[in-house]
Every structure is written in C-alpha cells, then in structure tokens.
C-alpha cells in the first residue's frame with residue numbers, strides 16, 4: 001500500500017465542463033450530491049489498495065493445507081495479509097490467466113479478453129462528525145469479453161465489521177466467501193447460495209456450510225448481537241447516476257435499496273471516482289455504529305467491466321479507525 005498525493009477533484013463542475021468540451025466520455029453524477037461536497041478531498045491522504053482476481057479461492061480452500069500452502073499457519077493465527085501483502089498482483093495475474101497453479105483456482109480464463117489480474121483502487125476516507133465517507137478511484141480496463149452483468153458497467157463495494165465476525169478480522173471478505181456459493185468450486189446445483197457466515201450454520205465441511213441452517217430464532221438472536229457483515233455498494237452506469245444499495249450478510253446476503261448509504265459517481269477519461277457514505281450512527285439494526293477509539297475491519301471489491309459474482313477484484317483485510325489509532329486507514333474529521 002503506498003501513500004501518495006491525490007488529485008483534487010472536489011470541483012465536479014469544472015471537470016464536467018471539460019468532459020462536455022472534449023466529449024470523449026459520458027459522465028454520470030448522482031443527484032443526491034450534497035453529502036460528499038462537505039469533504040475537501042484535496043486535504044485527505046490517498047492510499048492505493050491492490051485488488052486482485054480471487055477465482056475460486058474460498059475460505060474453505062484457504063483452510064486446507066493440500067490446496068493452500070498457507071493453510072496451517074493461517075489456522076495457527078496468521079492473517080492473509082501477513083503472508084500476501086505485496087503479492088496481490090502476482091496472485092491475480094496467476095488466477096486470471098488460469099494457468100499453472102492458477103488453473104486450480106479459475107476454470108474460466110479471462111486474461112485474453114483483457115481482464116487484468118489486479119487493479120489499483122485509490123482509497124480516501126474521512127468523516128465530518130456526522131457521516132463516514134470513502135472516496136474510491138480506479139481505471140476501467142480495456143476489456144472486450146462477455147458482459148456478465150449488462151446493467152452495471154461496474155460496481156464497487158465496501159464491506160465493514162466491528163470485530164464481531166472473527167473470520168472477517170482474520171481474512172476480510174473471505175469470512176463470507178464459501179466454497180459452495182454461486183459459481184464457486186462446490187456450488188451445489190440449484191441451491192443458489194450467496195455469501196454467508198459460518199455462525200449461521202450448524203456445521204461445515206471442506207465444501208462449506210451448505211443448507212445446514214441454524215433455526216430462525218437463533219439466527220435472529222445472532223443478528224441482534226451484531227453477528228453480520230455490513231456492506232455498501234455503488235452500482236455504476238456510464239451515462240446515469242450511481243445507484244446505492246446496502247446490505248448485510250448473515251445466513252445469506254440481504255440487500256435493499258439504500259436507506260442510509262449514499263453514492264455519487266463520476267466517470268471521466270476511463271476512470272471512476274465514487275464517493276460512498278453513511279451516517280456514523282445509522283441505527284436500524286443493519287449497521288454497525290462507528291465511533292472513535294475502535295478498530296473496524298474493512299474490505300473492498302470492484303466488479304469492473306460488467307463482471308458478476310466471483311469475477312470481481314477483491315482486497316485482503318484492512319482496518320479502519322476514526323480520528324487516530326493503529327489502523328490501515330484513519331478517517332479524520334474534515
């Protein structure tokens with residue numbers, strides 16, 4: 001992860017003018033633009049997070065020594081980042097080409113169509129005492145393959161936990177990524193499992209927790225205790241406003257049109273700039289309250305170039321704190 005100065009694009013009108021005059025690309029602006037304008041992004045540090053193609057590398061895969069040489073030490077307490085920080089690009093290249101070791105993790109090679117193994121996501125975060133903001137920037141790749149999700153040119157997602165979900169602390173997004181989820185190696189036909197947490201299952205094997213659901217009452221009880229991962233997502237089209245959705249993952253992925261999360265996006269010169277935000281205290285049971293003095297676990301994912309499901313680029317596990325402390329990202333008050 002590198003820190004570098006960022007471009008100040010806190011003046012969308014000026015950039016919009018440039019877009020119109022060059023007429024090379026379409027620009028999309030969300031209507032509810034007010035919140036992010038409160039942040040002076042030019043004064044906020046930017047860090048580059050390398051997102052990579054994970055293929056079918058599930059949580060169960062990463063726990064199995066015969067599949068993954070890091071499994072034993074992961075089980076003993078090393079997090080993914082401990083071994084893999086700095087290797088994300090190599091891992092992604094191997095998997096997207098589906099060659100050599102990569103072939104075991106990705107039966108569908110997409111490198112030839114132009115899908116990159118990894119993409120750089122420039123991340124800024126700040127709060128204004130009222131809302132937490134992420135500003136996320138990345139380049140669209142020159143990809144001419146299948147449009148898996150024709151409705152969305154891209155999607156960008158932030159996943160967040162407050163330490164309740166242990167697997168998310170250890171492995172970020174992998175805490176919810178199982179071998180029997182849709183499109184994964186042990187996907188049982190017809191079950192259409194989305195992401196879920198082990199806590200919602202009575203047991204699990206190398207192929208995941210399947211449909212071994214705990215009784216509803218127990219799942220409700222877990223939900224009440226904050227045993228879920230929260231996520232915020234912006235769905236992006238080149239020529240219309242961003243659409244925000246929010247959701248949580250427990251026994252499955254629950255999604256709704258955003259009530260607390262807002263998204264703004266701009267597409268210019270082949271690059272996306274997206275601001276996602278939500279109130280620090282969103283309440284409603286489906287959100288984690290955000291406050292200084294605590295560490296949160298966060299992960300990022302981009303479904304670039306109309307991709308769907310596992311064909312996204314994902315980050316390893318990061319941490320976030322408000323105002324100060326020891327974390328990968330510090331959201332300071334602006």
Ligand code: HEC
Nearest residue numbers: 057062068069070073074078079080082083091101171174
């Ligand atoms: C103790 C170190 C260690 C930990 C912790 C660890 N890994 Fe690995 N991982 C490895 C090694 C070693 C390889 C094999 C690379 C090789 O053979 O050169 C590997 C391979 C991989 C690969 C395949 C790419 C390749 O080069 O073969 C992926 C994907 C991966 N790990 C993901 C994860 C994830 C996700 C986690 C956390 C859940 C994790 N790893 C935790 C050591 C580790």
